[in-house]
Amino acid sequence: MATFKAIVFSSTNHVKNDGTSNIKIRVYHNEDSQYLPTQFYIPPEYLLKSGDVSQDWPEADMLNFEIGEIIQKYRRNALKLGSSKLAQMTCKDLKKYLQIVSEPDGESIDFVTFSKAVISETTKKKTAAWYDVAVNAICWFYGKEIIDVKEITSSKLNQFKKRLQESGIREKPLEPGSINNYLRALRSLFNKCKLHYNDDDLGLIRIPHDPFARLDIPEYTRKRKNIGIDEVKRIRDSSYETERENIGRDVFMMLFYLMGINATDLFNLQPPVDGRIQYERSKTNTTGNKHGFVLSIRIEPELQRLFEKYSQDGFLSVLKSRYADSYAMIKAVNQGLKKISEKHEISKVTTNWARHTWASLARNKAGVSKADIDFCLGHVSNDHKMADIYIDIDYSIFDKNNRLVLDLILDKKPDEKKSTKNHLRVAYLKNTV
Structure with missing residues (x-):
């Protein structure tokens, strides 16, 4: 008792x-x-x-x-x-x-309050922002800040989806990808709410329904996010009026030279060791993932010059002193890239485009295999996890394929490329000895 x-x-x-x-x-x-x-x-x-x-x-x-x-x-x-x-x-x-x-009003569970508690405890800012935008959207649709979990039904969610398709929060119809983001975030929060309040072992089922079971979430189709060789050259070779644009240009090129590294990982990089950058992708460095691996990228001469430019008082000190964190840097850089895109009359480029562009050029112009591209981008393979455990990582694959891509944007005639590449490598060796 x-x-x-x-x-x-x-x-x-x-x-x-x-x-x-x-x-x-x-x-x-x-x-x-x-x-x-x-x-x-x-x-x-x-x-x-x-x-x-x-x-x-x-x-x-x-x-x-x-x-x-x-x-x-x-x-x-x-x-x-x-x-x-x-x-x-x-x-x-x-x-x-x-x-x-024994909670007061035991039959009522405020989905918004629960969701905001989850957001406050979410360590990844990008994920927290994803949740926050979705919660704000559902509050906009319901017209209130307190939503009982019982009010979230398949019928209501289908009405919410239709409203987003027809008008959206800002009186502008949303595309399927944006609606997909809202609904997936809400589904994730709803499932967390069920996990918190239900306990099958104790026979406590306070949230028995699943409103997402009868909801058709629009498929997210990835848009083209790559530019061509000439467009990369134009970004690289142009000087701009504002400091924000020039930093946007340089950060974009650093991301590209590092085989499409994520901007967050660039901001958090540790100083190079023996002429190489080593890091583990933050996107795969999560509690549930045990199969990530360290990426090691040789610092090519083009990258070395930018590193020196932005490392006046320590490695990448210019960026780290200018921006409070990677999210502030990404926001500012993307604003600069937006202006650059408008001036060159090209698609609206963001930091993510460096990764897609590197991969596209590697496959379509440099002839790099898809398997090697996956490897260079740091993708975790669900099909080859056991092989990944037993096979030593050969980073020369990184070096060879990255150089193949970077050679595509050397602005020289074919007969001059070899001598130029040799000159760059000599400069690189001098800088890293």
Whole structure:
């Protein structure tokens, strides 16, 4: 039989600056204790060993009544389990059960509040921003900031999708890719909400429905995000009026010279070692992924010059002192690239285009195999994970294929290319010895 008692902790880390400590309800069950916090705080010396608040505390009778109500609620919900099921539960399981079923207005779960809590705990800013935009969109559609999870139905989501297709948040119809992003983010948050509030082992199913099961999410079709050799040359060889554009040009070229490295990874690069850049893609460096690998890229002469330009007080110090983080850099660089694209009358180029452009030129112009392109881009292969474990990484494949691509934009006549390439490599060796 579980027992319940009000207690307070008096150790320094539990006492607030005003001298009060949270009143907790101790749950004792199967020779173990767990603690459930309450909304009440009191100086530790005013709570008696019996669990009652001392009469020396103002309004002690009312506080004792409130605490008694909480304990009775927990005891009642524990008894509902039945003695047999309760006996099989650990104290930790009982605590979790009581937390869920004893919440105020137990039948109501605010999806927006839950989602914002998830967003605040999401470490990847890009993912957090993805969730945030989707939550703002669903609040716009419902016309309120509190949405009970029961209100999120297949019918409502299909209406939401139709509204996005017809007008969108800014009175502009959205394309399938944008709608796909909204709905996938909401589905992810809804599934997290179900995982949090449902517990199959305890028989707690507070969210039984799946509104996304009958929702047709538009397929996301990747758009062309690459430019040709001449367009890369125009970006590289042009001088621009504003510093933002010139930095945009240089960052884009650094991304390209590093075989389409992600801009976040460029910003977070560590200084080179033995003339090489080593990093692990942040996109694959996640808790669930155990099959990522370190990429090692030789610093070619073209890249060396840009590194020197932006490393006046330490490696890439110019970028790191100018921008608070990689997201601020990406935003500014993309603004510069937008102006560059307009001046050259080409597609709106962003940092992502460097990666797609490198891959496209490698395949279509330099004749690099698709398998080698995947390898150079740091893609994790689900089909060859065991082979990846046993085969040593040969980074000369990186060096050879990257040089093949970079040679495509050497602005020389065919008979001059060989001597130019040799000259660049001599310069590279001098800079790295």
